[in-house]
Every structure is written in structure tokens, then in C-alpha cells.
Amino acid sequence: NAGVTQTPKFQVLKTGQSMTLQCAQDMNHNSMYWYRQDPGMGLRLIYYSASEGTTDKGEVPNGYNVSRLNKREFSLRLESAAPSQTSVYFCASSARQGRGEKLFFGSGTQLSVL
Amino acid sequence: GESVGLHLPTLSVQEGDNSIINCAYSNSASDYFIWYKQESGKGPQFIIDIRSNMDKRQGQRVTVLLNKTVKHLSLQIAATQPGDSAVYFCAETYGQNFVFGPGTRLSVLP
Numbered sequence: 506n507a508g509v510t511q512t513p514k515f516q517v518l519k520t521g522q523s524m525t526l527q528c529a530q531d532m533n534h535n536s537m538y539w540y541r542q543d544p545g546m547g548l549r550l551i552y553y554s555a556s557e558g559t560t561d562k563g564e565v566p567n568g569y570n571v572s573r574l575n576k577r578e579f580s581l582r583l584e585s586a587a588p589s590q591t592s593v594y595f596c597a598s599s600a601r602q603g604r605g606e607k608l609f610f611g612s613g614t615q616l617s618v619l
Numbered sequence: 620g621e622s623v624g625l626h627l628p629t630l631s632v633q634e635g636d637n638s639i640i641n642c643a644y645s646n647s648a649s650d651y652f653i654w655y656k657q658e659s660g661k662g663p664q665f666i667i668d669i670r671s672n673m674d675k676r677q678g679q680r681v682t683v684l685l686n687k688t689v690k691h692l693s694l695q696i697a698a699t700q701p702g703d704s705a706v707y708f709c710a711e712t713y714g715q716n717f718v719f720g721p722g723t724r725l726s727v728l729p
Contacts, residue, residue: 509662547720548710548717549719563716605670608665608710608717610664611662612662613662
């Protein structure tokens with residue numbers, strides 16, 4: 506049982522390049538999330554999808570776009586990467602959105618923008 | 620939780636001793652809390668959760684205590700082992716999403 510799978514694990518981009526981070530979950534969860542983690546800071550929510558067909562902005566959405574491709578997959582796109590987007594990105598899922606729902610995380614993508 | 624800038628607070632504990640990791644949460648309306656463990660290069664892993672109608676919850680070698688009066692959460696790890704070395708952080712929920720603390724690094728000394 507893989508849980509939440511993210512690809513790639515590492516990526517280096519030049520300023521202005523674009524890329525898509527992929528995420529898939531096999532737990533039949535309704536809700537999926539993208540977070541970024543910066544040194545010394547808590548995880549910050551970029552975008553989330555409460556259910557298939559819906560997406561909403563989180564705390565730090567600027568510079569990102571998302572696509573909920575189907576119930577399993579939720580991708581994060583950087584259209585024009587900036588050094589400020591250097592971070593570790595985590596995808597997560599939960600059975601549904603709301604109180605009392607545990608988040609299950611992928612292993613992360615370490616992104617460096619030069 | 621408080622911002623600690625670039626450097627996480629570190630707790631160093633002797634192997635076999637008990638560890639207590641603390642977390643101050645921000646919103647008195649938060650009603651669900653989770654502790655996560657994050658090992659180097661890995662994603663956060665669920666340890667234990669507690670709802671606001673409880674003061675204490677126990678798992679295997681771990682106990683979470685909730686003090687709503689002072690908005691404080693603690694994680695106790697009994698008989699700390701080398702495999703417990705990681706960053707631990709708490710998360711609170713109010714509304715629809717989680718708010719995560721910056722974490723505490725637990726270092727287990729041989």
C-alpha cells in the first residue's frame with residue numbers, strides 16, 4: 506500500500522522555468538493538499554482540493570496553479586519559477602476535509618530555483 | 620505556535636529517558652490536534668491525535684496532554700529510543716484546515 510506518492514523527489518530549476526509536481530494517492534481519499542515547508546517554519550498550505558472537481562487557495566497560492574486530475578491525482582504547477590519558491594513541497598490527502606481528519610503525507614519534493 | 624526563525628529548538632535526551640515536547644497553539648477555537656514526526660528527508664508521519672473534549676490521550680509509548688486554559692499541547696515519549704530522533708510538530712484545526720507549528724528537533728544521545 507503506497508499511500509501518497511510524489512514525483513520527482515528532487516528538482517533544480519532556473520528562474521523562469523516551469524514544472525509540474527505530481528501527486529497520487531491510493532487510499533480513496535476525497536481531499537488532497539499541497540504544502541510547502543521552509544526552514545524553521547511550519548508547513549504552509551498552498552492549494553487544496555476538498556473533493557474531485559474543486560480546488561481552493563490556501564495561505565500561499567501566489568505563483569502556483571493546481572489541477573485535480575481525478576480522485577487519485579493532484580498536481581502542482583509552477584509556471585515561472587522564482588528563487589523564493591525554493592522549498593520542500595509535500596502533497597497530503599485525507600478522507601475528507603474538516604475537523605478530525607488526519608492528513609497523510611507523501612515523502613516530499615525538494616525544489617531548488619537558481 | 621511561536622516563530623523560531625531559521626533554527627528549530629532542540630531537545631537532547633539520553634536514550635531510555637522520557638521526552639517531553641511542548642507546543643503552544645494559537646487559536647482558542649481549535650478543536651482537534653495532531654502530533655507529527657518527521658525524519659530527515661521524509662514526509663510527516665502521524666503519531667497521535669486528541670480532540671478538545673479530552674485532556675489526555677495515550678498511545679504506544681506516547682501520551683498527548685492538552686491544556687486548553689493556556690493553549691498548550693505536549694507530547695510525552697516514554698523510554699526514548701534512537702529511532703525517535705526526528706523533528707516533532709503539532710498541528711491544530713479550526714475551520715477547515717490545519718495550522719502547523721514550526722517543530723522541535725529531538726536528539727537522542729547514546
